[in-house]
Amino acid sequence: MRVVEFLEKRGRRVFTVKTSESIGYLARQLQRHRIGVMVVSDNGHAxxxxxxxxxxxxxxxxxxxxxxxxxxxxxxxxxxxxCSPQDTMSYVMELMKVHHIRHIPVQDAGRLAGVISMRDALEFRLDEIERKANLAQLTQMVD
Incomplete structure (x- = not known):
């Protein structure tokens, strides 16, 4: 599955914070939205x-x-x-593993287009495993 397909399914909502905002403000926003990361962007796009x-x-x-x-x-x-919207979710998971990070912003033509989290990657992988298990079960029923 490509990142763009995942974002269409899950949604593209991204919270940003400006470089000039205080850490206290940031902490309140993280708490308010119940999130663990914010993209820093002074214009909301870059x-x-x-x-x-x-x-x-x-x-x-x-x-x-x-x-x-x-x-x-x-x-x-x-x-x-x-990552880009055209990257695969598997590639994004590999980036997380290699760079030891839990969040990857999605950039499309220089603009912020979403964020993929470790939780998103885990949900994707679990859905993938479930689909394969269901397919295997159907195949066994046909045989």
């Missing part, structure tokens, strides 16, 4: 970076009380691994 709840947690040990006041730009990951 991918300037990515930031996760893990980035905040790891920074807490060294920044402590001032953390919530810092801008998102201070903690965001600037080198973002992306």
């Amino acid at each position: 991918i300037d970076g990515i930031i996760s709840e893990r980035d905040i947690a790891y920074s807490l040990a060294e920044r402590r009380g001032e953390l919530h006041l810092l801008p998102v730009s201070a903690l965001m990951v600037r080198r973002v691994i992306t």
